[in-house]
Amino acid sequence: MTPPRWPLRMAGIGALMLVAASFWTLDLKLGDLLAPSSLAAMGRFAAEFFPPDLSPAFVARLSRGAIETLAMSVLGTLLAVALASLLCLPAARGAGGDRAAGPIAVRLLCNLLRSIPELVWASLLLVAAGLGPMSGTLALALHTTGVFGRLFAEAIENAPPGPAQALRVQGTRESLVLLYATLPQVAPQLLSYILYRWENNIRAAAILGVVGAGGLGQMLAFHLGLFQMGRAAGVIGAMVVLVYGVDLASYAARRTLVRSRD
Amino acid sequence: MTPPGVPGAPLRDPAWPRRCAVLAVAAVLLWPLCVATEFAPWRLLEPRSLAASLRFLASFLPPALAPDFLARVALGAWRTIAIATCGTVLALALAIPLALGATAALSISSIGGRMAVVPAAVRQCLRAAMVALRTIPELVWALLLVRVVGLGPTAGVLAIGLTYGGMLGKVYAEILESVDPQPARALLMNGSGRLHAFLHGLLPEATPELTSYTVYRWECAIRSSVVLGFVGAGGLGQEMDNSVRMLAGDEIATMLLVFVALVAGADLLSAWLRRLQQ
Amino acid sequence: MSGHPETAARLPGLALELAGIELASAARGSQRREILHAIDLDVAPGEQLAIVGASGAGKTSLLHVAAGALRTDGGTLRLDGEVFWRLDVHGRRRLRRALFLAPQLPPLPPRQRVVTAVLAACLPALGFWRSVAALFYPTQLPAVRAALAVFGLEGRLFDRVDRLSGGERQRVGLARALVSPARLWLLDEPLAALDPVHADQVLEGLCAQARSRGVTLLVSLHQAELARRHFTRLVGLRAGRVVFDQPTATVAPEQWRALYETPASSGPAGVPDTPPGLPGPAGGGRA
Numbered sequence: 001m002t003p004p005r006w007p008l009r010m011a012g013i014g015a016l017m018l019v020a021a022s023f024w025t026l027d028l029k030l031g032d033l034l035a036p037s038s039l040a041a042m043g044r045f046a047a048e049f050f051p052p053d054l055s056p057a058f059v060a061r062l063s064r065g066a067i068e069t070l071a072m073s074v075l076g077t078l079l080a081v082a083l084a085s086l087l088c089l090p091a092a093r094g095a096g097g098d099r100a101a102g103p104i105a106v107r108l109l110c111n112l113l114r115s116i117p118e119l120v121w122a123s124l125l126l127v128a129a130g131l132g133p134m135s136g137t138l139a140l141a142l143h144t145t146g147v148f149g150r151l152f153a154e155a156i157e158n159a160p161p162g163p164a165q166a167l168r169v170q171g172t173r174e175s176l177v178l179l180y181a182t183l184p185q186v187a188p189q190l191l192s193y194i195l196y197r198w199e200n201n202i203r204a205a206a207i208l209g210v211v212g213a214g215g216l217g218q219m220l221a222f223h224l225g226l227f228q229m230g231r232a233a234g235v236i237g238a239m240v241v242l243v244y245g246v247d248l249a250s251y252a253a254r255r256t257l258v259r260s261r262d
Numbered sequence: 263m264t265p266p267g268v269p270g271a272p273l274r275d276p277a278w279p280r281r282c283a284v285l286a287v288a289a290v291l292l293w294p295l296c297v298a299t300e301f302a303p304w305r306l307l308e309p310r311s312l313a314a315s316l317r318f319l320a321s322f323l324p325p326a327l328a329p330d331f332l333a334r335v336a337l338g339a340w341r342t343i344a345i346a347t348c349g350t351v352l353a354l355a356l357a358i359p360l361a362l363g364a365t366a367a368l369s370i371s372s373i374g375g376r377m378a379v380v381p382a383a384v385r386q387c388l389r390a391a392m393v394a395l396r397t398i399p400e401l402v403w404a405l406l407l408v409r410v411v412g413l414g415p416t417a418g419v420l421a422i423g424l425t426y427g428g429m430l431g432k433v434y435a436e437i438l439e440s441v442d443p444q445p446a447r448a449l450l451m452n453g454s455g456r457l458h459a460f461l462h463g464l465l466p467e468a469t470p471e472l473t474s475y476t477v478y479r480w481e482c483a484i485r486s487s488v489v490l491g492f493v494g495a496g497g498l499g500q501e502m503d504n505s506v507r508m509l510a511g512d513e514i515a516t517m518l519l520v521f522v523a524l525v526a527g528a529d530l531l532s533a534w535l536r537r538l539q540q
Numbered sequence: 541m542s543g544h545p546e547t548a549a550r551l552p553g554l555a556l557e558l559a560g561i562e563l564a565s566a567a568r569g570s571q572r573r574e575i576l577h578a579i580d581l582d583v584a585p586g587e588q589l590a591i592v593g594a595s596g597a598g599k600t601s602l603l604h605v606a607a608g609a610l611r612t613d614g615g616t617l618r619l620d621g622e623v624f625w626r627l628d629v630h631g632r633r634r635l636r637r638a639l640f641l642a643p644q645l646p647p648l649p650p651r652q653r654v655v656t657a658v659l660a661a662c663l664p665a666l667g668f669w670r671s672v673a674a675l676f677y678p679t680q681l682p683a684v685r686a687a688l689a690v691f692g693l694e695g696r697l698f699d700r701v702d703r704l705s706g707g708e709r710q711r712v713g714l715a716r717a718l719v720s721p722a723r724l725w726l727l728d729e730p731l732a733a734l735d736p737v738h739a740d741q742v743l744e745g746l747c748a749q750a751r752s753r754g755v756t757l758l759v760s761l762h763q764a765e766l767a768r769r770h771f772t773r774l775v776g777l778r779a780g781r782v783v784f785d786q787p788t789a790t791v792a793p794e795q796w797r798a799l800y801e802t803p804a805s806s807g808p809a810g811v812p813d814t815p816p817g818l819p820g821p822a823g824g825g826r827a
Contacts, residue, residue, distance in 0.1 A: 007538050019351055022344035026415045033411065045410050071298035115522045119401075119489045120499075123506050124514070128306055128315035133299040163660075166647035169609045170720065171636025172663045176671050180660040184649040207401040211492060214299070217401075224405060240397050261651075273681040275655070276698055281676065 052233035061219070062238045069215035069242060072133050073205040076140030077198050083141065084110075084148035088156060089175060106149065113146025118204040122213045133214030140201055140208070151193060155186040192257055195250045202246040206239045216242070321511030325519060334501065335520055342497035342524070345415050345490075346483035349422025350476070353483075356395075356427030361434035364388040367443050367464060368456045389435075395428030404490045418495030422483050433475055441467040470539050477535055481528045488521060498524075552754030553585035554620050554638055554724035561605055562614030563780075575601045576780045579615065585723075588750060588757040590767040593777035594800045599760035600644065602777065603726045606758065607641040608632065619724070637664035640722035644729040646713030650702035654693070654712055657701055658684045661716035680719065687718035690745045706733040711742060718749055724756045731763065739763070743770050764796060 032038060087106050122139035129135040156178070163181035172180075209217025216239050223231040295301070305311060362368060364385050371378035377385075403421035411417050438460075446463030450456070465472075491499015498517060505513040561579035564572050576598050583589065591599050604610040608617065608624050617624045619635045627635070640661065648657045655678045662680055663671050670679060678684070681697075688694045691711040701709060710733040717725050730746065731739040743759075747770050750757040761767045767774055768788050776784040776791070776799050784795050 011535055011538060018343075018347055022347040023351075026341065026344050026348060026419070028348065028416050028419060030416070030419075033416075042410055045406075068298050071295045075295045075299050075301060112522065115525050116518065117485050117489050119492055120502065120518075123492065123503065127318050127506075127509065128311060130305075130311070134301055134303075134305070137299045137301060138303075162643065162645060162647040163649050165609070166641065166643060167660060167663070169607050169636065169641045170639070170661065170664050170722070171633040172660075173668070176663050176668070179672065179675060180656070180663065181647075181649060184652045184656075188651070203399055207399045210401060210405065220402065220405065224409070236398065236402060239399070239402070243397060273685060273697075275678055275681075277653075278677055 048229035049233040051230060052237060053228075053230040054234060058231060058234060062216075062234055065216045065219045065235070066238050066242050068133050069205045069209070069217075069239075070202070070246070072136045072140060072208070072213075072215055073198060073202040073246070076137045076205065077144060077194065077201050079137070079141035080144035080148050081194060083145040084152050087145070087149045088152040089178065103153070107153070110146045110149035110153075113142055113149070114144075115146070116143065118143045118208060119211060122208045123211045126212055131212040131214075133209075136205060136208040136213030136215060136217075139213065140204060143204075144197060144201060147197065148194070152190065155190055156182055159185045188257060188261060192254050195253050195257075199243075199247050199250050202243055206242065318509060318511055321509065322515040324512065325515035326510070326512035327516065331513065331516070335498070335517055338498040338501045338517075339520055339524055341415060342484060342487045342491070342499070345418045345487040345495065345497050346422065346480060348415075348419045349487065350426060350480045350483050352419060352423025353426035353430050353479070354476070356423060357430035357434055360388055360392055360427070360431035361438065362456065362460060364392065364431065365435040365438040367438045367441075367446055368450070368460060370450050370456075373447055373451060389432070392428040392431040395424050396426075396432070397428075398425070400425040400486055401489060401493060404493050404495050408494045413494040413496070415496040418487055418490040418497065421490060421495070422486055425486075426479055426483060430476065430479060434472060437468050437471045437475070438464050440471075474532075474536060474539070477532045481525070481532055484524060484528055552723055553587070553756035554722075555585045555618075556583040556606055556724060556756060556758070557581070557618040557621075558602075558606060558615065559618070560615035561602075561612050561617070563601055563605060563610065563612045574780050576605065576612070579605075579780075579782055581606075581775065581782070581785070583756055583758065585756055586751075586754045587773065588747060588771055589759075589773040589775055590771040591758060591760040591775045591777055592762065592764055592767050592799065593760075595762060597777040597799075598780040599762075599777055600728050601780075603641065603728050603758065603760055607639055607726050608636060609641065638722055639724040639726065640717045640720045642713050642717060642725070642727045642730060644732055646709045648701045648709060648712060650700075652701050654688070654699055654701060654704070655681070655684055655697050657712060658687060658716050658719055661720040665721040683719050684715075687715040688712070690718060690749060691715055691742060707735070707738060710734060711738075714742065714746065717746075722755065725750060725758070727757075727759045729760055729762070731761065731766065739766060740769075747771075 033042075087110070118139050121142050122135055125135040125138050125142075129138060159182045163185070164177050167177045167181050168174075205215055205217075207217045209215040209219065210221045212218060212221075216235055220232055220235045220239075223229075223235060306315065366372060366377065366385065369377050369381060369385075371381045400421045403424055404417050407417035407420050411420070441464060443464075445467075446459045449459040449463045487495065487497055488499040488502070491497045491501070492503045494500065498521060502514060502517050502521075505517065558579050558581040561576050563576040564574050567573065579602065581602075591602060593599055601610065605612055605617065608619070611625065619639070622631070622635065624632060624635060656675075659674055659678055659680060662683070666674065666679070673679070685694050685697055688697060691714060693708060693711055693715065696704065696708065696712075701712070704712065710730065714727065714730055717727070725746075727746070731742060734742060743766055746759070747757065749755075759767075759771070768791075772788055774784070774786065774788050774791055775782060776795065778799050783799060784791060
């Protein structure tokens with residue numbers, strides 16, 4: 001059954017109008033970028049990055065920055081798991097009990113937490129927690145709590161109800177029902193998603209430092225500010241290696257999880 | 263069946279040693295993690311920092327509603343959308359040729375056998391290019407680009423264009439490979455060009471998925487462009503950065519509300535578009 | 541009227557009384573189906589009875605109503621003399637801790653180990669922190685093993701539930717009754733996945749355990765022969781109505797036949813079944 005043509009046509013026309021208005025409003029002068037003089041300037045700029053600074057002392061600093069970034073991503077993710085679990089416990093529905101207010105408030109909170117990007121959280125938290133990686137960790141934790149909160153709630157709602165119902169009939173309290181009946185059923189998929197989310201969080205952790213929240217990002221902003229392009233190139237290289245490494249680790253861990261499932 | 267109360271060897275849970283080991287390793291790793299990230303949440307509760315935080319929080323209410331400020335916010339919001347849109351268009355311009363080149367669905371040499379060496383190498387290079395584009399975070403691109411093209415939306419548009427070009431290219435290539443290859447193959451075998459095979463063989467079936475992913479990426483671009491504003495790429499993000507520096511909580515509150523509404527609106531729009539396609 | 545004190549002077553088994561129970565399906569108007577009609581049932585503490593009838597007769601619904609798991613459209617449920625649905629949340633929870641319902645499909649999370657799955661039935665008797673601690677190291681191991689031993693499964697104590705066969709899983713589900721603090725056992729088709737030899741042994745074990753603990757036992761069966769052999773009181777259910785409630789010896793062959801006949805008029809659902817257990821040929825469960 002083909003969808004009706006005219007709403008799609010309207011959407012297409014609307015999109016084209018949006019594109020035209022966007023380009024016109026911003027007045028980007030992209031053509032100027034392709035002029036020979038600006039291309040030459042860009043070439044000179046790119047050349048300043050080579051050779052990247054790979055002296056042992058600097059590489060040592062890079063490693064410390066990378067470890068700090070890695071730690072931020074891991075701790076931030078773990079905190080988010082803990083916070084999201086705490087949020088979801090009261091939101092779990094009881095047998096026949098309708099606590100309508102609780103779950104809706106939790107859902108709104110989670111939406112708010114995840115709508116705001118990590119960098120915005122970080123810049124706000126700098127006021128409270130000061131410069132340094134703690135702000136970055138907390139920013140990651142807050143944003144990811146929103147993501148996990150919604151995920152956990154959906155997983156719990158969609159889990160097969162048989163085991164949970166049997167325990168409720170016996171008068172077991174709701175939190176224990178969650179631990180003994182629902183969690184064993186949803187744990188594998190939740191764990192898999194948490195590992196997948198780590199891949200996103202390492203990228204976020206790498207750049208949070210640009211506003212002062214520690215890690216490689218802070219190093220990058222520092223060296224760019226001092227026009228030390230060789231060192232900036234080194235930091236970018238370290239970022240790429242770190243992200244790639246975490247991607248591999250997460251993929252391997254998820255593969256092991258799937259294989260241990262049978 | 264054995265009667266109850268059968269005496270047996272003392273019972274031990276075989277999983278216990280492994281569980282203990284995992285808990286021990288986790289505990290041992292947790293300490294360095296906290297040290298490396300200078301994680302000391304009690305610092306937040308120190309009197310001076312607590313006073314500063316509370317003052318900042320208190321300044322959020324009531325949100326700033328002065329007309330000229332709201333006009334600035336509205337303009338910033340529009341510029342954010344515009345940056346995201348232009349960035350996505352640029353990404354498309356980059357992604358479409360990359361995807362068409364990299365997808366195995368348009369490979370002539372692989373019809374009826376393995377892909378030949380040179381075309382395979384070319385495809386791998388194109389894929390590597392796409393990986394390079396999207397592995398460098400867009401914020402890093404923006405940081406570098408503001409030094410070349412100056413502060414303002416151009417840097418943001420280019421940063422989004424480059425990163426998202428890599429992302430869109432990879433997913434487009436995968437989508438093209440996931441649809442039924444027969445119509446395109448038939449066209450290729452009858453001697454038509456690759457573009458013709460794409461337009462008439464692959465595109466009709468792949469369009470819903472392609473547009474759906476593109477709209478999803480456009481939504482992500484709106485969020486990205488706010489983030490890029492913090493390094494000088496204009497839009498709502500730059501306004502927010504200014505307000506944070508001045509600790510103007512009421513202005514931040516308004517902008518956060520506007521931003522959340524923007525994201526929610528984009529969400530609804532894409533949901534509506536998805537329903538249209540069905 | 542909440543809380544009799546938990547003294548040892550009370551009779552071990554729970555008394556169950558159903559009076560005038562009415563239950564209909566959730567649909568509206570002409571689609572509304574009668575599931576149970578005018579059910580009266582009086583079970584003394586420690587008594588054992590079997591509910592027999594064809595598939596669709598309402599046995600499962602009856603057991604769920606008795607367990608307080610289904611709200612009815614009419615009638616009263618009394619447990620230990622107290623009207624269940626008039627109690628407050630705490631009163632209901634207190635009574636719920638005294639009963640055990642084994643659904644037809646064993647409610648076991650697939651990736652959980654047998655020991656934890658059986659332990660879960662014991663949670664009402666453990667405190668909150670002991671229950672949480674038991675997630676890390678299982679408690680009550682001797683009791684769990686003894687319960688599994690009744691059904692011949694003590695060797696499977698630390699295996700994962702999804703590594704067990706259907707019949708083994710059903711027996712694990714029944715072993716949970718033995719570790720629970722319940723004084724009323726409601727078992728819905730506990731032999732559905734068992735072959736005839738095992739079915740007989742399991743039923744024997746269940747009845748002996750219930751008898752030695754003084755627990756009230758209600759079992760729903762569609763295997764008439766097994767019901768006759770192990771229970772002294774039978775309740776026949778057909779199309780949501782009790783058609784007989786009498787000592788086993790007095791049930792006549794015509795009553796058995798009537799139990800499995802197609803209802804004459806259309807209306808209440810009663811899926812006709814070839815009589816699996818008329819006196820004579822052995823009515824067995826599926827292997």
